[in-house]
Amino acid sequence: MQLTGRLTGERGRLKLEAKRIEAPLHDDDILSLKAGDNVLISGVIYTARDAAHKKFIELIDKKAELPLDLKGQIIYYVGPTPARPGQVIGSAGPTTSGRMDAYTPRMLENGMKACIGKGLRSSEVKEALQEHKGIYLAAVGGAGALLSKKIKKCEVVAYPELGPEAVHRLEVEDFPATVINDAYGNDLYAEGAKAYAR
Amino acid sequence: MRDLAASTVTETVAEMCKEANIYLGDDVSGALRRSLEEEESPTGQEVLKQLIANLEIAAKEQIPICQDTGFAVFFVEVGQEVHLTGGGLTEAINAGVKKGYTEGYLRKSIVDDPLYDRKNTGDNTPAVIYTDIVPGDKLKISFAPKGGGSENMSAVKMLKPADGEEGLIDFVVNHVKLAGPNPCPPIVVGVGIGGTFDRVAVLAKKALFRPVGQPHSDIKFADLEKRILKKINDLGVGPQGFGGRIFALAVHIETFPSHIASLAAAVNINCHASRHVERII
Numbered sequence: 461m462q463l464t465g466r467l468t469g470e471r472g473r474l475k476l477e478a479k480r481i482e483a484p485l486h487d488d489d490i491l492s493l494k495a496g497d498n499v500l501i502s503g504v505i506y507t508a509r510d511a512a513h514k515k516f517i518e519l520i521d522k523k524a525e526l527p528l529d530l531k532g533q534i535i536y537y538v539g540p541t542p543a544r545p546g547q548v549i550g551s552a553g554p555t556t557s558g559r560m561d562a563y564t565p566r567m568l569e570n571g572m573k574a575c576i577g578k579g580l581r582s583s584e585v586k587e588a589l590q591e592h593k594g595i596y597l598a599a600v601g602g603a604g605a606l607l608s609k610k611i612k613k614c615e616v617v618a619y620p621e622l623g624p625e626a627v628h629r630l631e632v633e634d635f636p637a638t639v640i641n642d643a644y645g646n647d648l649y650a651e652g653a654k655a656y657a658r
Numbered sequence: 659m660r661d662l663a664a665s666t667v668t669e670t671v672a673e674m675c676k677e678a679n680i681y682l683g684d685d686v687s688g689a690l691r692r693s694l695e696e697e698e699s700p701t702g703q704e705v706l707k708q709l710i711a712n713l714e715i716a717a718k719e720q721i722p723i724c725q726d727t728g729f730a731v732f733f734v735e736v737g738q739e740v741h742l743t744g745g746g747l748t749e750a751i752n753a754g755v756k757k758g759y760t761e762g763y764l765r766k767s768i769v770d771d772p773l774y775d776r777k778n779t780g781d782n783t784p785a786v787i788y789t790d791i792v793p794g795d796k797l798k799i800s801f802a803p804k805g806g807g808s809e810n811m812s813a814v815k816m817l818k819p820a821d822g823e824e825g826l827i828d829f830v831v832n833h834v835k836l837a838g839p840n841p842c843p844p845i846v847v848g849v850g851i852g853g854t855f856d857r858v859a860v861l862a863k864k865a866l867f868r869p870v871g872q873p874h875s876d877i878k879f880a881d882l883e884k885r886i887l888k889k890i891n892d893l894g895v896g897p898q899g900f901g902g903r904i905f906a907l908a909v910h911i912e913t914f915p916s917h918i919a920s921l922a923a924a925v926n927i928n929c930h931a932s933r934h935v936e937r938i939i
Binding site: 551555624653 | 712713810839901
């Protein structure tokens with residue numbers, strides 16, 4: 461399933477194509493992506509929401525070891541529904557990213573390269589993305605059933621007591637997302653609306 | 659009086675929870691399909707196609723449409739000639755929510771203490787329940803699983819009567835603009851006008867239970883709904899906020915008489931998965 465395209469001209473003329481990227485990411489991957497690009501992600505990514513972020517930052521403050529190595533990682537903001545028997549995972553779309561704003565600059569400082577969610581980010585997060593060469597991606601919010609089919613393996617690796625907020629290791633194949641904020645300070649939310657406002 | 663077993667309420671509610679989270683109503687899925695024809699942005703069209711494909715996968719594979727299966731919100735019209743037997747109404751509804759969310763593999767998203775422990779109750783209870791006593795011997799249950807992301811983008815404002823229509827429109831449009839991509843557009847916008855601080859918020863919520871696109875019964879407010887919808891879509895925010903012409907599928911207004919000193923207004927937003935079901939027992 462293809463997602464969106466890249467803003468290449470006036471009034472949002474689009475090239476509907478997607479770039480394939482492998483997770484975890486390197487600086488080269490980040491620098492090749494611009495706001496408005498579609499990506500199809502394959503490889504290993506990790507989930508974390510509000511509660512797990514709070515715990516990560518507490519561990520970082522104590523200089524203790526995290527349950528995963530953040531270097532190059534993509535963190536997906538998601539709290540899935542329970543899987544039915546025979547399913548890998550339940551519905552698994554992105555949650556609102558703004559709630560993670562307070563933690564994101566610290567996560568980037570400690571090696572995280574990208575996060576997937578939906579919705580607006582703070583200016584601090586956008587600056588941190590430029591400083592640490594990171595990107596912010598959006599998956600289609602409310603497409604949890606469709607996105608769940610791109611997840612081939614799922615296991616809880618930390619904080620099972622948090623239920624849907626536990627940290628999961630996901631193996632994904634062609635998981636569709638769109639670059640919202642790139643490492644150059646571009647912002648699709650601002651540019652996209654400008655192109656279609658009347 | 660008509661006897662009605664509380665267990666019937668529980669069974670009905672359990673089925674409603676499962677149904678609403680897996681099958682989107684024809685009103686909303688129809689509005690999504692129509693919006694695909696109107697959307698000018700190729701990006702926006704792709705998003706809408708994904709959302710339509712998502713509905714098909716959800717129904718076919720019994721996967722919830724969205725992972726946020728919501729706070730369980732109920733409006734119940736209780737016929738005054740109904741006599742509930744074998745338990746109370748609130749317990750019966752909560753028992754139904756527990757059963758539906760457990761059996762349906764739905765996410766449990768409610769924490770007990772909102773400020774300190776925030777410990778998950780484990781069964782998605784308690785529900786938010788509003789009741790109205792009405793004539794008759796039936797129970798009409800309306801249910802909507804309300805997602806947190808869109809709920810967080812809500813607002814109440816006590817406008818001055820002098821602010822009038824223009825003040826009301828500015829409040830709604832500016833607020834929705836501020837919400838931007840956060841509530842998962844294309845959105846449905848519930849607007850409450852009138853009443854008290856608390857009542858106007860409930861009106862805005864109730865507006866989201868109306869079938870998408872069904873206009874207000876009063877032509878003045880039906881016309882206002884249309885004009886606000888146009889202003890919202892002219893913001894260019896589009897599906898998912900990626901830019902486009904369809905930011906909102908509908909604006910629904912509910913009103914109540916007002917104090918001479920007040921003009922209360924509220925906005926409650928729903929995402930494109932504007933889930934709601936209704937049963938009469």
